Amino acid sequence: xxxxxxxxxxxxxxxxxxxxxxxxxxxxxxxxxxxxxxxxxxxxxxxxxxxxxxxxxxxxxxxxxxxxxxxxxxxxxxxxxxxxxxxxxxxxxxxxxxxxxxxxxxxxxxxxxx
Amino acid sequence: xxxxxxxxxxxxxxxxxxxxxxxxxxxxxxxxxxxxxxxxxxxxxxxxxxxxxxxxxxxxxxxxxxxxxxxxxxxxxxxxxxxxxxxxxxxxxxxxxxxxxxxxxxxxxxxx
Numbered sequence: 438x439x440x441x442x443x444x445x446x447x448x449x450x451x452x453x454x455x456x457x458x459x460x461x462x463x464x465x466x467x468x469x470x471x472x473x474x475x476x477x478x479x480x481x482x483x484x485x486x487x488x489x490x491x492x493x494x495x496x497x498x499x500x501x502x503x504x505x506x507x508x509x510x511x512x513x514x515x516x517x518x519x520x521x522x523x524x525x526x527x528x529x530x531x532x533x534x535x536x537x538x539x540x541x542x543x544x545x546x547x548x549x550x551x
Numbered sequence: 552x553x554x555x556x557x558x559x560x561x562x563x564x565x566x567x568x569x570x571x572x573x574x575x576x577x578x579x580x581x582x583x584x585x586x587x588x589x590x591x592x593x594x595x596x597x598x599x600x601x602x603x604x605x606x607x608x609x610x611x612x613x614x615x616x617x618x619x620x621x622x623x624x625x626x627x628x629x630x631x632x633x634x635x636x637x638x639x640x641x642x643x644x645x646x647x648x649x650x651x652x653x654x655x656x657x658x659x660x661x662x663x
Binding site: 441443468470478479480481482485487492493525527529531533534535538539540541542543544545547 | 585587592593594595596597600640646647648649650651652653654655656
C-alpha cells in the first residue's frame, strides 16, 4: 500500500467557519508533511512532522493549526481563513525526513474560502 | 529567490520520441533530487530520484542525469507516450529537514 489518503477532496468554507483536513497513511512512514499549492505554482511546504513531533513550521499563520494524533494520521485545523487561502492542500509522507527518502503525496483537498 | 528553476513552462513532443525536461538549482547544499509528475486536480506522483553522489539513475523509460558542477539535472523519457502528458516538477532537498523545494513545473504534451 503506497497510498496517502486525504479527506475531504473538496471543501468550501466561510471565513468564520472551523474545519479540518485529514490525512492518513499506512506505510509505516515516520515523517508527514503539509504542502499548499496555488494555481499554476509549485507546492510550498507548510509543516513537517517527524515521529509525531512538529519539526518545521514555515512561518505559517496561526489560522492553520496542524496536529499529528498518531504515526498514521495528520490533521490540519482551519479557522478564520481568508479567500486568499483558497488552494490545493497536499499531504505527503516519507520513511524519514532525511534526504534520500521519497515523499509520497495524497490527492489533495481543494479548499475554497468564501 | 527561486532555488530550483524549470525555465521551460511547456514542451511538446511526438509520441515515440525522447522528451527532455530540464531543471537548474542554485543551492549547492542540495544533496537529493526528485522528479514528480502531476495531473490536474491530483497530488504529485513520485517518478525517479537521484542522490548527489551519482550522475545518472535509470528506471524503465525514465532516466535522470545530474551535473553537479553545472547545478543542472534533466529527466529523459524515452519513448514518450501520450499518457506521459502532465506537469513535471523537479524538487530538491538537503540534509535532514525533509523539506522539498519544487521548481515551477514543465507541462509536457506528447502528441499521438
